[in-house]
Amino acid sequence: MTITAENPTQTADRRVLSYSPLPTPTEVLGELPLGEAREALVERSRSEIADVLADRDDRLLVVVGPCSVHDTDAALDYAGRLARLAEETAEDLLIVMRVYFEKPRTTVGWKGLINDPALDGSYDIPRGLRTARKLLLDVLDLGLPVGTEFLEPTSPQYIADAVSWGAIGARTTESQVHRQLVSGLSMPVGFKNGTDGEVQVAVDGCRSSAAGHVFFGTDADGRAAVVETAGNTDCHVILRGGTRGPNYDAESVAAAVASVGKVGLPGLVMVDASHANSGKSHERQAEVVAELAERIGGGEQGISGLMIESFIEPGAQSVEAEELVYGQSVTDACMGWDTTADGLRALGAAVRAGRRS
Ligand SMILES: O=C[C@H](O)[C@H](O)COP(=O)(O)O
Numbered sequence: 054m055t056i057t058a059e060n061p062t063q064t065a066d067r068r069v070l071s072y073s074p075l076p077t078p079t080e081v082l083g084e085l086p087l088g089e090a091r092e093a094l095v096e097r098s099r100s101e102i103a104d105v106l107a108d109r110d111d112r113l114l115v116v117v118g119p120c121s122v123h124d125t126d127a128a129l130d131y132a133g134r135l136a137r138l139a140e141e142t143a144e145d146l147l148i149v150m151r152v153y154f155e156k157p158r159t160t161v162g163w164k165g166l167i168n169d170p171a172l173d174g175s176y177d178i179p180r181g182l183r184t185a186r187k188l189l190l191d192v193l194d195l196g197l198p199v200g201t202e203f204l205e206p207t208s209p210q211y212i213a214d215a216v217s218w219g220a221i222g223a224r225t226t227e228s229q230v231h232r233q234l235v236s237g238l239s240m241p242v243g244f245k246n247g248t249d250g251e252v253q254v255a256v257d258g259c260r261s262s263a264a265g266h267v268f269f270g271t272d273a274d275g276r277a278a279v280v281e282t283a284g285n286t287d288c289h290v291i292l293r294g295g296t297r298g299p300n301y302d303a304e305s306v307a308a309a310v311a312s313v314g315k316v317g318l319p320g321l322v323m324v325d326a327s328h329a330n331s332g333k334s335h336e337r338q339a340e341v342v343a344e345l346a347e348r349i350g351g352g353e354q355g356i357s358g359l360m361i362e363s364f365i366e367p368g369a370q371s372v373e374a375e376e377l378v379y380g381q382s383v384t385d386a387c388m389g390w391d392t393t394a395d396g397l398r399a400l401g402a403a404v405r406a407g408r409r410s
Pocket residue numbers: 120156157158159160161162328384385
């Protein structure tokens with residue numbers, strides 16, 4: 054290998070095959086601007102979410118939608134249905150659509166719409182970023198706030214202005230890079246417990262992100278930059294179960310509430326009805342939602358929100374299927390629309406009953 058200005062060392066990049074430039078965040082935001090009406094919705098919903106998470110608003114936050122977006126038409130179709138239900142249940146539920154573009158994999162697999170929008174290993178990330186951003190704007194136009202997982206440290210620059218709630222997943226909740234990222238994010242963020250079920254790492258994530266940090270990042274023009282953040286005090290814990298089993302039972306919720314209380318966070322947690330709390334079964338997930346509704350209706354305190362993986366058709370299919378079923382997940386199994394609508398109405402009724410108990 055010859056030393057040149059492009060390749061100044063022979064010992065680095067021995068396993069890198071190529072670099073290709075991305076558009077800058079400024080370019081992409083300029084092509085697809087948020088605009089005033091959507092900005093108002095994002096601002097208002099972020100503050101409502103923060104109020105629910107801090108118990109200043111007695112509604113239940115529900116982050117509900119597909120495990121991952123692979124088809125924007127189907128995602129928008131789903132969003133239309135959810136927007137109507139969000140309006141119907143608005144007195145009791147604060148509904149945020151789960152619009153997940155980045156999938157953390159246990160080993161390997163399709164990493165989401167931003168990474169590979171054509172689902173075929175062509176990895177057109179610039180197209181993925183634009184497609185993702187366009188969908189966020191379209192969902193906001195239906196009046197629905199959006200929640201997403203932040204996985205790549207650089208991608209939030211392209212989409213975060215349109216996001217009202219963020220998540221850090223079980224596989225990255227202990228990562229300093231992600232905690233630093235959250236410390237600069239403008240919306241409330243939930244930290245999942247670890248894949249082994251350990252809740253303290255999520256509590257530590259909230260504490261770390263509440264502090265200001267100085268770290269490596271990129272600015273809006275895509276330049277490598279030193280980033281200094283103020284800290285994000287709107288963070289909370291999400292119980293998603295783990296290899297030791299589910300953790301949505303009343304005892305686990307009470308233990309998590311005690312852990313967050315010890316570090317001065319509001320004594321509330323979000324429960325993920327999917328993942329290790331349902332063994333990734335969409336049928337089981339519906340039962341978990343029903344159990345939680347019953348407990349909330351009975352007056353159980355401590356649960357500020359629920360996460361539900363839901364799409365139009367129940368179940369899941371392989372991303373490699375020759376012909377994909379419209380509206381069905383290509384990652385984790387999701388509850389179908391009819392079951393979701395019933396579950397959301399039951400949760401709304403439970404919140405009303407819980408207020409009376
Ligand atoms: O929510 C999605 C999945 O549970 C997560 O991305 C891990 O998926 P995998 O175990 O299929 O890789």
